[in-house]
Amino acid sequence: MIIPDLTLKGIAYGTHETKLDLRFLLYKGGAASNIKKVQGKIERGELGAPIAERLPLVINFYDGLIADINMGRARATVENRYLYLRLFFSWCDEQDIFITREKIIDIFYSWTKIKEFEIKVLKTATKRTAYRQAVAIAFLISRAVSININLKKNTKLKPRKTTRNPVSREVDKQNLERTFQFGSLLSDISHALTIDAIYGRLPVVINTKEGKTLTEWAGHPMREDLKAFQPGADKYSTKLLSDKRELRHGNKSHQVRYPLINLRIEAELLIFIAQTGMNVSQAQSLPFGNFSFKTVDDDYLAYRVFKKRRQGEAEFVIFKEYRNHFQSYLDWLKKVFPEGTSRLFPFIAQNAIRRLDDIRPCQAIQLRCKKLNIEFISPARLRRTRINWLLRKSRDLNLTADIAQHTKETLITVYEEPHHQVASLEISRFYNLADPAISPPGPGTCVLLNQAPSSIHNAPNQSPKPDCINPAGCLFCEYHRDIDSLDYLWALASFRYLKRLELDQYRPAKGGQWDSPVVAVIERISAKIEYFRDSSEVRNHWTEEANIRIREGRYHPLFDGTIQLVEILP
Template sequence: MHKKFQIPELTLPRVKIGINSYSWDMRRLLYIGGAEIRHDLVADAIDRGTLGTVSPERLDLVRKLHAVIAGKLTAGGSQETTKTQLQSIREFFRWADRKNYTLSLPTAQVAYIHWTDALFHCWQVTKTLAQRTAYTKGRVVGQLLDHALGRTTPMIELTRLKEPKRRKAVQTIQSDKQCLESAFAFGRLLQDICDGMTLSAIWGPRPVRIPLQSGGELVQWAGMHSMERGAIPRTPYREQVRLTRMAARQAAYENKRSLRSRATLINLRILAELLMFIGQTGMNVSQASGLEFRHFSYSSDIDSYKVRDYKSRRGGEVLFEIFKEYRSHFERYLEWRRTLFSDDSRLFPLLRYKGAHEESRPYFGLIIQACKDADVAWQPPSVLRSTRVNWLLRRSGDPDLTAEMAQHHKQTLLTVYEIPSLQRAVGEITRFWSIADPMHLQIAPKIAVAPGACDGVPSALPFKPKLAPPPDCIYPSGCLWCEHHRDIDSLDYVWALSCFRHLKVLEVSRYHAPVGVRSADHPGYYAISRISDKLAWFRDSNTTRRAWVEEALARVEEGNYHPEWCRLIESVEGASE
């Protein structure tokens, strides 16, 4: 029999648990096979000594892992994150027990790498795990071991697990419409539940029938058994027994006016209100479900209300923002909630089952079942927040404003939350070409005076040298500093450009500056420099364009000039002779 004083304190006292919940204790990891035991049986197994004795080599490792998890929780980490960490580290220890690996500070890294190989096998070979699931498990345990072992580089980089790339799904016009239609249908269902679950419906007889805007009704049986619903075939005798029992239970149900007896109906309304609140404010589930009930005050904003804690002399800090249309609905819910819960401080006071703590994460099973009954697609809170962010982004067209309203960094908004919209892209392209397309503007495309193309009226570039020729659609040199001049990606254009530069070189070579004027002030020098920059870009861009430049310069050196400039060059060369 082991001695209790040999086991260190490995509980997590900062975790808030319910009446019937079990404390989070890492003592199980000190025993071989302890990770296999059910959570509600492990404490009794340790006290009885059925797990055997503590493995001394695990003591330092488990103690440091406990210190890491407890430290993160004390620093403000969420309980949901702590649950994930405990579950993942338990799976790691369970695998090590099955494979007879020794777990200690010196051997933890080797065991971890072999465990990640098993996760990789489950993903690649047996297909029992998704890539992201395998990577997440490995990352969570790897981060805990990194802190416990004092590593400076992530241990997961030693494994074959790689984070899957976040690829946004290809959006079509139909899928884009269906996304909003599903959100609207889900919103209408939430509205129907909120409208139908009045105080009279809650305290009235069961089943409660909620009319739906889409047609039909949503029936809530409020804990009524399947036999009472008439779902089982019966003999006349059994039917009489059923009716008698149903009448007795119905009378008892109507006479017992307690919140616990109406918990299903009340929770259904509160969950619907919570989801609608998340869709309006953009809060995450933990923030919204943890809000306290207060005497709220409203201050008008541009298209919304800033909701504050009411103060007699001044408004308190802003708690959240809601749209103007939502205020009447929100106040109606507050009145409903105030009538049912007079001594509860929570804004969304869910009635918990089996002693679960009031701050535990809400479970939306009732709403999911209502969606199935109403044939409506279930929209999780994360999807509601994403739909709200993308709706704001499309309405405003301002990523900075949307990121500020959603409390994200702009980069996070664009890389994680933004969903590409095909309809919006088509609209933007259409608006652009309605402005920029010369055919829509009834302006015929022009042939550039210099080598290249032209798509507008003369307009000088901001960096044009003062002495360089201005664009006027008359002199070719002016095109080199025109905003509407366009290079052509072809050998013929590079050849013509090289010949034009050769012509300007001949022109400058014959120039004799007047007394007191520098020869470098000749406009031809700027044209030669500009053309040389263009040729250098073609040369350095890729091998194909480099070959074009080399071929064009070779032709100029051989005297093989472009037909557009051949006569001018030959005339200048003849005059020079």
């Protein structure tokens, strides 16, 4: 059987990176084998002969993935689809299922039922992972067999419901504290790994602000972990290994010191993402160069300088406080790579050349966080924390979306986290602006908010002026409205009784006139109560009930406390 070349071309590979090849799917057990060792197994005949019946289907899968590459699909998408195909074929090999183009749909449905069993019974799979795999495999199969049907819809695999829980003030404070603790560690690593420390004598000791210590041996095992340095070990072996370690520790080349260099670069990358909000793939792809900075409000715009003359467009925005740190990092890079480097974050791969679009995970920082019992904050969480912090501080959706380089819709649906304090503030603002009935300080209601109070045209000269503070002034305001209820009449009667108590204690100045504004208030209240009493039988009943409550000493809660205080005055 002639097998065509099924290597995925059109994507970049590193010097030590194994190419993605679909020929392995033709062999039983090939999909489950280590991708770096499967070719050797095939050449030694450990996987047997290729299965001819699989070839047409595998070729169709290959054509589809090549089409994805030619269409410009993200490399991660192509790699994930290739991985899911291998997982699917691996399961088929384990179940000894005969794969053909005609049976592939039925096989897919059988696989989804197994996934349902793993989720519900065995608890060995998650809804999110199983659903993601099912969506990808269903699409690949539909495309391979040329059917316009969504196979996933005929399964019971559903996406995991994602609910964003509200963040209380205490939880938000804890999240920020953990983020600040993580940022403090990054700063400590950055300041400790200077040129002298990296190329000096090992180990490098990093002291954190919290009093914890990291001991870095540039990837070498510690002496106490080696058998040659344990009590009772052979002296010759101990001396031989000790000499080798001394010789290696004296080597200051990148081949030996690259773990320390990569650790500093990882810390700088995470600090850069926290400061700029840039995506991790974008940040790792930034080319190295000289930058000039332009002040805009409280920020700096970073421009790339070409040939020390012309500068291009602004590439990113940084806070003023970060500029000196960023400049010191650029100076550090120039000393570490005196011959120059192509990237702003040039991670060193041992004995290999990385591809340009390779995204390196921050595993070194994760390991240090685990040692120090500090929570690792991923680049995605750093960006989310930064966006929510900016949103809560500015309360400006357009500004935050512009800074985060997202649309407002994406910012709300993907990044914004519910927050109790923010929600309370927004609800209060909404009702202050939209509620047509605003509770004034006095009885009744107000129909206009944020308007300057205005006196009624026939207000007596001695009546109090409305100011939205004094309850008596509300009765003479143009925007005051009565409420057709027993409770309102009870409040008016209680307020009138309070004013009568005040009038009993009023003493005009010697020789002065009786010009207390309390009289105008009492007359205004009495006129309103009389109007209600004479307007209908029901309102007359309300008026009688309100007066009875006052005689019984049952006052409206709005004035009850004040009345009791006035009554006990001498």
